[in-house]
Amino acid sequence: MNNKKTQLNSTHGGIRKGAGRPKIAQPKQSISLRLHPEVVGWIDRQDGNRAEVIERLVRAEKDEQLDMFG
Template structure:
C-alpha cells in the first residue's frame, strides 16, 4: 500500500509569517559610537533603529 501524501509541508505548520519582516544588514561603526550605543543598556539594533526613525521623522517634518 503506497501513501500519496507522504512528507512535505504540513498545512499550518511552523511560525506564522509577519507582514513587514526586518532586513539584516552589516554596519561598521567607530569604537566610540559602539561604546555609546552599548552604554544605553538596550539591544544595539533597537537603539540604532530608534535613532534612525527619529532622524527620519525630523527630516520629513522639515519638508511638510
C-alpha cells in the same frame, strides 16, 4: 516517485499545512554597519540592544526630516 517527507506522519511540526510561525507582511531586513569604536561604546551604554538603539536613532532622524521637509 513519492517524496519521503510527505509519507511521514508526525505530530511534531514540519510539513503539515499551517505548521510553523506565520509569515509577517513586512519582515525586518538585516544590514551590515561599520561604526567607530567610540560610537559602538555609546550605543552599548544605552537601554536596549544595539539594533533597538540604532533603530530608535534612525527613526528619530527620519521623523525630524519628515517634519522639516514634509
